[in-house]
């Protein structure tokens with residue numbers, strides 16, 4: 267603002283006056299809302315008192331009507347209260363952008379102010395602030411000054427943007443105001459990105475980028491797959507997309523219709539405040555394991571994804587890797603399909619049946635049985651018995667007696683070769699001639715890689731129940747960590763629209779995941795978009811991470827900071843002491859979050875034990891953790907996925923600890939969690955991935 271100080275002065279005055287005007291309007295509307303709330307409260311009280319005092323004289327119908335009237339008044343009161351909350355929020359920061367848009371050449375341009383919420387001055391009957399999701403607001407994200415077009419419900423609207431201005435307003439003050447002819451957003455974006463982190467993910471409405479806006483507002487795609495580099499805003503965009511869809515389709519979509527499949531509870535907590543900040547309710551969230559538990563009717567105990575990844579990291583088990591790799595292949599899904607068809611073909615041994623001295627031919631039983639492929643076994647037997655009984659009635663003009671009916675059902679049941687789901691699933695490995703690929707995990711639990719194939723088989727042969735059948739929009743984060751079979755289960759379970767996002771470079775378990783092309787092979791009609799600009803980390807951190815795991819597509823944002831530090835320590839004890847010092851330096855800084863990101867849970871635990879005496883308020887995240895908070899957090903790279911910290915320390919980056927390709931991925935994930943500062947520590951020789959970097 268300072269460079270253009272003189273030019274902007276009249277504009278500043280104009281904006282100051284405008285802000286005063288908006289605040290005065292907000293105040294008047296708030297006073298009016300308060301008066302109405304008092305009126306509703308009094309009205310509810312009066313109605314209640316009346317109902318109580320006249321209850322003896324009222325008949326049943328009058329009482330119902332009086333209660334309904336109270337209910338109605340309560341609902342109106344609640345809606346007014348929600349409006350009051352919105353007005354209060356607007357007070358803090360009523361808008362962040364302005365554009366002057368003229369629909370025709372020569373015509374005057376009308377200033378349009380854009381904010382996180384819409385503000386209609388009810389008293390003056392005027393739109394004062396437009397919601398960022400309104401059709402016209404897309405101009406703000408899509409264009410600089412000049413010719414522009416937006417899509418309104420009535421069709422294209424063409425015109426010209428004469429002015430585009432960006433603000434940061436806090437508590438009634440214009441802190442920042444920038445006019446843009448070329449690219450406004452960059453300066454403000456830089457400011458936003460260089461700030462310290464909060465307790466959770468923040469909204470980015472003021473600085474959404476053009477390609478991000480296109481993804482948020484994509485109404486057409488039935489399935490939208492977003493492949494985005496680390497820190498490109500995938501998760502933020504996906505949540506803003508949900509807020510946008512809730513606004514755009516408010517008559518047919520509400521927050522209860524949306525489900526997020528998230529990698530763990532800490533992540534769910536981390537993102538939980540974004541939608542409420544955007545004025546929407548929180549949406550349902552479920553983990554893959556919870557979903558699996560439900561689909562298996564709680565009947566099987568299984569290892570978790572986290573445990574499976576930990577096993578892989580702790581011992582280099584070639585046989586396990588081979589099993590996982592096979593079960594993550596699209597070939598496996600094809601074979602599973604073929605096996606399901608084979609089981610279906612051979613599970614019913616139809617034979618001629620005599621019932622009440624009447625013949626029911628085997629071919630007829632076979633035919634009726636085949637017809638009801640989609641029913642679960644129990645219902646299927648019932649249905650076949652019922653149809654056969656009707657056919658006997660028609661053919662022989664005879665109604666079965668209750669005993670005969672029972673006998674018929676029992677005979678049909680006997681023809682069905684039933685075995686448990688686990689046995690049927692195990693049979694698959696014999697059928698493909700690879701019995702060694704089915705192996706129980708510790709304590710007789712199912713190995714995680716077997717859970718979804720088994721559910722898939724159950725779906726194909728017997729059907730599943732799920733509380734989530736009515737979901738209208740499904741969001742899946744960390745898509746790279748789910749296998750084609752998992753997508754096949756999801757595809758069958760959720761026929762709704764889907765937004766699926768992730769990054770192939772951040773797979774924490776390279777033996778058990780899938781790439782976007784494989785997902786597209788399973789979920790048809792999927793649109794595919796990429797986000798290649800990385801926003802989270804400073805230029806220096808992103809360049810450093812790029813040398814660990816190069817991705818030629820990635821674009822680095824020019825926000826500069828300190829070079830990452832690699833500190834060599836003499837002994838393990840020195841290393842712990844160094845980390846303690848780094849934590850002390852963090853505590854004295856104005857940063858809010860520090861992540862100490864280890865490779866395995868055991869290493870995280872050991873470091874936590876070594877530091878907890880000297881460092882206050884240290885938190886260790888585990889698979890069971892529920893929440894994310896500020897301060898110092900020790901966790902694994904697996905748990906840190908999707909999260910971000912002002913500063914990150916990656917301990918033990920020695921050549922003994924980071925060896926395999928899987929380790930390389932984890933190191934990449936760990937380093938890309940840092941926004942402003944990154945430090946790596948090691949004893950002995952550093953890992954080759956780091957040596958290349960030095």
Ligand SMILES: Nc1ncnc2c1ncn2[C@@H]1O[C@H](COP(=O)(O)OP(=O)(O)OP(=O)(O)O)[C@@H](O)[C@H]1O
Nearest residue numbers: 470473474475496497498499500501502801802908
């Ligand atoms: N347009 C934007 N304006 C301001 N900040 C942005 C923008 N896009 C992304 N960011 C910031 O970049 C950071 C990374 O965003 P986010 O966590 O959504 O990325 P991601 O692609 O899901 O990352 P990862 O895959 O590495 O977990 C966040 O701090 C987010 O606020």
